[in-house]
Amino acid sequence: MIDKKILNDRFLIRHAKVEDAIQMEYVQSRCYPTLHESEILNRDHFANHIKVFPEGQIVVEKDGSIVASASTFRCDFPEHDSTFLEETDHLWITKVQIPNGDWMYGIDMGVLPEYRGIGLSREMYKARNEVCKELGLKGQIIAGMTIGYGKVKDQMTIAEYCEALIKNELTDPTITPQRNAGFRWIRPLYNYINDPESGFGSILMYRPVDENYYLEIEKI
Known part of the structure; x- marks a missing residue:
C-alpha cells in the first residue's frame, strides 16, 4: 500500500479517500485552464473513481492539504483509438473499468x-508503478496532452509538432517529462481532447513494469 513520505519527507503520497474529492476537484480546476469544461473532472467523478478502483487513485499532501492527484482505471490494452470522453466513460470510468x-x-x-518542477509527477508515476x-x-x-503546441500553432500543424517531438527536435512541458519518466511512444491521438492549446491532441504512451517488455505494435 502506498502511504509514505517523499522528497525529503516534505510530502506524503497515499491512496485517495472519498473525503479528498473536494480538494482533488480544486487541484483539477487549477491545472487545466484551457481544457473544455465538459472534460474537467469534478468531486463526483473523483469520488466515483475511488469507489470503482480505489487502488488506482493517488494524492500527494503537504501539511494536510492536497497539492497533487492522479486518477486511473484498470483495462485491457486499447485496440482502437477513441476520444478522451469515450475512453473514460465520460469521466466516470464505471463502464470502462475491467477488474x-x-x-x-x-x-x-x-x-x-x-x-x-520539484518531481511530484515523477513520484506519482513511481507510485502507480x-x-x-x-x-x-x-x-x-x-x-x-501536447500542451506545448499552443506556442507554435502558427508555425506548424499538430501532426508536424508530434513528428518533431518523436525526433526530439522539440520539447513539450507534458510529453517530454513523461518520456523522461520512462514512458514509451506509441502514436499520436488526433482530435482526442477538447483543448485548443494542445491542438486537440495527445500522445498515447506506455510504461511497462518489466523494462524488457515491449509492445508488438508499429511505432512512428
Missing part, C-alpha cells in the same frame, strides 16, 4: 502550479 485488466490507464495527473506490481499488471498507459 481483471492487464493495464492501468492514467486519465489525469495534476499538480498545483506552485508545486511544479508500485500499484501495477502489486496487482500483477503489465504497466501504465497514458495519453499525454
